[in-house]
Amino acid sequence: MGDLGLIAPEIILLIGGLFIFCLDLAYDPGVGKKSGLSYMALAALFLAAALVAVVLQLNISEISEVSQEPVPKIAFSMMTIDNFGSFIKVTIFAGMILTAIAGGRYMNRRSGNQGEFWTFFLMVSLAMSIAASANNLVLVYLAIEFLSITSYMLAGFLRDNRRSNEAGLKYFLYGSIASAVMLYGISLLYGATGSLYIHDIAAAFAEIMGDSSQVSGLAFAALPAMLLVLAGLGFKASLAPFYQWAPDTYDGSPTPVATYLSTASKTAAFAVLARFFVVGMASFEVNWVPVLAAFSIITMTMGNLAALRQHSVKRMLAYSSVAQAGYILMGLVAVTSASTSAMDGLNGVLLYLFAYLFTNVGAFLVVMALEETVNSTHINAYRGLIKRAPWLAVMFTVFLLSLTGIPATGGFLGKAFVFGAAIQRQYFWLAAIGVINAGIAAFYYLRVVRAMFFTEEEEEDQPLEVPMALQTSLLVCAVATIWIGVYPSPVIDWVSTASVQLLSVVP
């Protein structure tokens, strides 16, 4: 399989995006008749996801003699095609597909630039996909920036809408600062190690750390560099204290954009974080573990406390997604390459991301459904939803319970894994703070459930018309959420192969 074959999913996305773009330029069927473009985008995404699986299948044939693990393949010297990347890609594509199915109508009704939208949409997927595989900080940075810049435009896509505009601008300003900071950190890493390949950096640091006479030397550069890079990546993953953009952006952006920003984009950021810290900074584990732990605590606490005060469900979900990032980070804190247990931190991160993706996409889709029908995101719009749209309310409840971490949903499994990993590494205080936060979080999730179910008698109940495509997406999300919670075995297997392969390259 050649290099091009290995990045076939990305190429499909590229071709799909450019094709849609050209088609949109060349052929104008008239206002409101461009929905065909969204089907094309979907087709490209499906094909890409399928190709990831194909690449994965063809990839695992070669087994290393040393570690008895499949050898990751390198494409174009900067992309590692391994199980880890493939897992992340499939997760991302799943999120993008679900968003695309549900969000097509939303965007088509609000913007006349469908051609651009679907092009950007595919390109964002492409960027995330590259970020998931990138093994060189040059490409990591470019992919993150590609993702960011395209996202800025998508966040501000409804240019006649003041909120969307403002969301785009704020996202841009915060995001650019963060990426510049990250770039500075990368430049310091380059200075200290002379390379930007993550494994080279890891090897160089391992060598420096191994040589006791030199430890005080260039290793000194690692800590500031690490912090700066963390600032940039933490921004994408909306970790405190870099999360201020998230609520504003999610709130103001078109809901499909907010949906993927809070799920797929976050998944990509965590993939990069994992690759960078677990592989690249393996020699400095003692340094970054406390930092990440502190970030994790601040993130979940700040996110939860802020979410408590919100009256807009969309904004509440935005803050909640900040808090969820804190939980996920907890898993990253507790990664060990020596762990034999399936309940390892990295597994926890991946599993959490996987489950969280379906849950949160679902939750945002419900918000989108309400926006579509009653044009509001305020919690009062959800009052008595059980009478107006029973299935919508039930599914939203499933998602909210999953976000709370109630068993038999995917969210529980993710939480159990990250808590488990923390317990395993004996970070009891971290887990304890997680518990307290779970309690706080339950409060604001339940507020929505209360509004939906605990109705007064006199309220009017007009049935809501939820579009078919949205329902389909929602159903998939709900089924997936419950399925992961009830029968997680295959997912755990999958996750394990992914993380084992990533950890096998840690020097």
Place this chain on the structure above:
Amino acid sequence: MELPLGIQVPIPTFEQFIFIQVALVTAVAGLAVVTSRNLFHSALALTLTFFGVAGVYVFLEAEFLAVSQVLVYVGAIAMLIAFAIMLTRSMMYGRTSPLNNQWGKSSLFALLFFMGLLAFARATPWPAASEEVIADEAMIGALGREFVTTYVIAFEVLGLLLLLALVGAVMLARDR
């Protein structure tokens, strides 16, 4: 060279002397960018900074980069910024302070940051300069080859990004 108070300063070579000039101009211009009350003057100072940085690249024997810097930063980015300032020129007047309400915090933060980086840059035992730069024309060739071999993915990504930025910027900023 000994300054008053007994501070020892090594006598700079001619090259270092010129570098100090360039660096000073760059730094002062950089400071002017963020302190000037007049936005347009900020933009002018920014342009000067870009030139200064290009000069620094020349010192680093990266002429191609220096020219690219002028071409893109001065020729495109500074121009765009000046253009945007003109388009939003009503923002220039009637404002009492160009700083937002957290400027105090940010200035402190930036100062601390600077001192940290400074200490870091001075304290770290950076390796000594390596060998001579390869001959100029060959280097440009090598640079070009890097772009289409090792860095081909990054290069393509950047190209795609530029295309998307173009399309998106037009879409966003276009008048109805």
Place this chain on the structure above:
Amino acid sequence: MDSPDSIVLTILLFWPLVAALLVILFGRSDRQIKSGSIWASLLPLGLSIYLLFAYDSDSGGIQFEQIASWIPQLNAGYHLGVDGLSVPLIFLTTLLSTLSIYYSAGVINTRVKEYFFLMHLLEFSMLGVFVALDYVLFYVFWEISLVPMYFLIGIWGGANRGYAATKFFIYTLVGSVAMLLAILGVYFATGTFDIVEAAAAQPFAGNLTLASLAFWGFFLGFAFKVPSFPFHTWLPDAHTEAPTAGSVILAGVLLKLGAYGMLRIMLPSFPEASVYWATWIVALGAIAIVYGAFVCVAQTDLKRLIAYSSVSHMGYVMLGIGAAASIMTPDALASAVNRFGLSTEAIQDSAAMALNGAALQMFNHGIITGALFFLVGIIYERAHSRDLARFGGLATKTPHFYGLMLTAAFASLGLPGLAGFWAELFTFRGAFALMPYWAAFGTIGIVITAVYILYRIIQNVFLGEYDASKLPHWTTVDGEHADGPTDMVGFEKVTMWPLIAAMFIIGVYPTPLVEYFNRSARELLAFVQNLV
């Protein structure tokens, strides 16, 4: 599948879930849903009665085991099984569920489909807790039981239901997440999620700090549910606001989950920590008894009063468990022998007695409080008020109701010949031998219980002159206007009689029930003594 019996638990467990799905998917009319639900709930009841008889209490141990692979990567399996402790509680669960469903069919007329769906789901989750022998499974059911209860309180509850439901949910959630951490700790110490195996592996043996952490993790989870004294504040709100059937299930079964967890998990898994913290548990139990009873006296709301009486009564359970916990290790046993100057056997007998008392109290409290809540619900359906000050002299107007209430109330205060008596007797008998001072303190509660039962309930509601002006608006159970209190109607009587009968039967002849409990209590003691 080793024997046909092994599938019994699976059927018992999943039938309510099937019923719930049938209700939600195929429920057409309210009538059909109600009758279908009642019929559906009879199957688990039948199966649990079958279990009562089929469980071989001579051989004891865990029977009807079923083990299947579920999440092999985590060593978490689908492991079901029952022992002498869980069999009666399963029966209690199915009995109360069936009665609740039956009663609700008479009084619930809004959002019927959801209601019965949730009732079945609730039964499913409660049964799951009692039959699960795997931590993950246990925890899953434990948490799921929150959800239907939350909705039951929130949708069909009283005026302040949203607040109460949320409070209930969050309190218990925080507790159970703490328990989750403890479970994970046990998992990483033993490498398995199997409750029996993990207990046998004795996690954190020799490391009192970690063992205590895990112990308190579990304790938090269970104590919120029981609810033990400082963690009880959600309970009065939840009970008061819940619909009748919800209160019944909540008091009758859900509270037992906590105590069950202590007996099933905490004592066998962490004997050292149990010994170390036994005094605390006993103290909390005794304080709960006394505090709950005193608070009851001050109540003006009938339902709230009964809710607080649950706090008090569950205190007995804690007391018994704590007392038994104090001799969980051979060392502790030996020191207790030294301290009290009794023989080893006598001490062990006392411990077994305390455990029996606690377990019996769980069962009895389920029946008695269930009955009391039903009765409160019955009067509330007519009076639409629970204010004690507005009742009086109902004895003459509603004699049937009066009779049943009298029986249940006396059972509650532990009158000999009724169910409550034996439990209190066993508990105090066991506890006095092991924790004399706290047990003595706890007896104050018995006196106060008599005060509020006799004075606040019997005197206030039933005796004295009936004064129509105090509460002018009465209705029949169907919501039609009535001139005064009307007596119980058929379906209410049908609901009540099995419970009343059970009180009498157990009061007169508790032996078969004690047989189950005693067997498992002895097993527990033996298990722990043999381990170390």
Place this chain on the structure above:
Amino acid sequence: MVPLSWYLMLAAFLFSCGLYGALGRRNAIAMLMGIELMLNAANINLVAFWRHGVGPMADLTGQVFAVLIIGLAAAEAAVGLALIIAVYRERRTIDVDELDLLAG
């Protein structure tokens, strides 16, 4: 020969200036200018490390990355200014303190 640390100090100064501008100014365009300064500072670092760093001279990573960043900065500035113009057209302001539609 100019020592490496001089370049690094210049870069650090520019970066801090940029950071201050990006965080402390209220005009979105001024913030953007600060961001450009930061990118330039990072670029100086990269090229200086390439010239003086531990890697072999034939490895042009630092320069290549710098060129890529220059291109990327152009894209970023274009998109950013487009967003600024779009906001300005709707709101007649690009003062980030006044963009409070999404506060809460």
Place this chain on the structure above:
Amino acid sequence: MQITQWSDALSGWLIGLGLPEWAAIFLVYAVGAFVLINYGMLSVLLLIWITRKVISRIQDRIGPNRVGKFGLLQTVADAAKLLSKEDITPREADKIAYNLSPILSVSGVLMLLAVIPFAPGLIGVDLNIAALFVVALGSIGIMAALMAGWGSNNKYALLAGFRVVAQLLSYEIPLVLSILTVVLLTGSMRFGSIIESQSLHLGGFNLGVGWLGIVMPGALLIFFISSLAEAELTPFDLLEAESELIAGFHIEYSGMKFAMFFLAQFLNAWILAAVMVTLFLGGWQGPGVGLPVVGPLLGFGYFMIKVFGVYVLQQWIRGTFPRLRIDQMMYFAWKVLVPLTIGLIVVQAIVQKLPTPVAVHYVLIFIANVGVLAIVASILQKYFREEQMRTKRSFEPTSLIGTMQVNEEGTMY
């Protein structure tokens, strides 16, 4: 014989005099810069005279003929007059921008002189990236115009400032791309190498007519058109557009500063012509440049003849063509020139990878260029025909509203 050798000799001599090495090098550079700058300043006098003469001829006038022989000193007199004029700064002007702009404008252009190869060996610096350098420094001029437009605090000036950015940035792209075709073919951005590659050896004798413009007429044309726009010459002189913008961004300037803008403009046109000659017309290449001693002199002569020839051509167009509207101008850049040059580059890139003899490459590239040439020519022809008809109609007495009419197709032309 390279300029570096001369400068080496000079600096060696200076060191011999006892100067420190850095001072000697500094002095040599200073001398070189002094010479180039003065050449630039002085040549402008000639350039302005040529312009006025050419345009006068076109307009059937004689042009300046009083001051000096053939009026050659007319410009000197004008300059003296401008210098003596009062230097006015508008009250509300942005002082920094206003005063900096003319200086920047001139210095940006003068810096370009450093890389212009006047003759074999006669070149300021033979930069390895000279082609890029030329383009990069062009942006200084844009910046200067923008500053002038803004600093004058005059709405016409500001409007012109906007137009500067729009026009110059737009035409920079086809300009760069057409330079790229040359770079692609010669494999170098160094002007020295590019000129070297345009020699044509015949039995050891350098005929010097292997001009790239012959192989790539399309690119040549596009470069020429773009350079007209870059030099702000008619038909792309919308920046000053006297009839609408009064005088463009330098409307508020007077005296010396005004003169500096003019200087920059004329010099810029000349330098662009020089670049064009270097890239496409063989630079100093010509018969006999390979000869010793006379070779460089011949080269210098060829170069100057070619450059001034192109310059006269520019002024000729300036005198005859009507001005474009801004939309037409943008349309032409983005929808005609840019796609065509990109197509050209793609074709060329593919052709150069073909496994055929180099001659075949040249033939194929030539064919592609002719195609481009034909397309541009046809578009221009269409435009001019319509322009002619419009003009004719507007002068017909029967059609009083002719100028207001949209043409038949309703297109922009």
